[in-house]
Amino acid sequence: MRKSPNSESTYTEWRHKVRDGLKPLQNTLVQLFQETQLFRIYSSTLMPGLLQTEGYAAAVLRTVAAFQELSFDDSAEAARARVERSRVIHDPERQFSLLIEEAVLHHQLGDREVMAAQLAYLLTADALPSVSLGIIPMATRERVQWPRETLHMYDDNLVSIELVSAKVNITQPSEVALYLKAFEQLNSMAVHGAEARTLILKALETLR
Secondary structure, three states, X not given: OEEOOOOOEEEEEHHHHOOOOHHHHHHOOHHHHHHOOEEEEEEOOOOOHHHOOHHHHHHHHHHHHHHOOOOOOOHHHHHHHHHHHHHHHHOOOOEEEEEEEHHHHOOOOOOHHHHHHHHHHHHHHHXXXXXXXXXXXXXXXXXXXXXXXXXXXXXXXXXXXXXOOEEEEEOXXXXXXXXXXXXXXXXXXXXXXXXXXXXXXXXXXHOO
């Protein structure tokens, strides 16, 4: 782990974070989840971890294990730990603002059954009172923000960015504010409620 120049950030390579396996990595976030009241997450590539079913999470983590060439694959155990950690989404005392690009609904991880279960779960999760699920349609014209890297924002204190080689945590207030601005602009292009559900149902139909 090292700090990046001129900012309050930490840069940690994934090869260091996963050297003890994928399940311990899931457990490192439990305390942060317990301490956070407002979660803001944006993803242009995958379902946010908080919304992943166990089958989808296992498919994602198997890919990670293969890419990182881990000496052992504990993706199944890690998927269960991820789902357990994500139960925080049912806490009505917290708020979850979750954004994805429409393309995420069509990026197939796992087989058709896994994807169908994942998409169906989105419809369930969207009905939770603490959850705001926004989907940015592929047909959006004159975008004010292009698709960005995966962003996890915890309250107004921490932004976590996932890169291919590393994870970057940012706490510098001026930088955090910039990411919050980007998130709000991304959210301004998203559809919610019935319009979002229509896009999910459309993706489900393509699996048949």
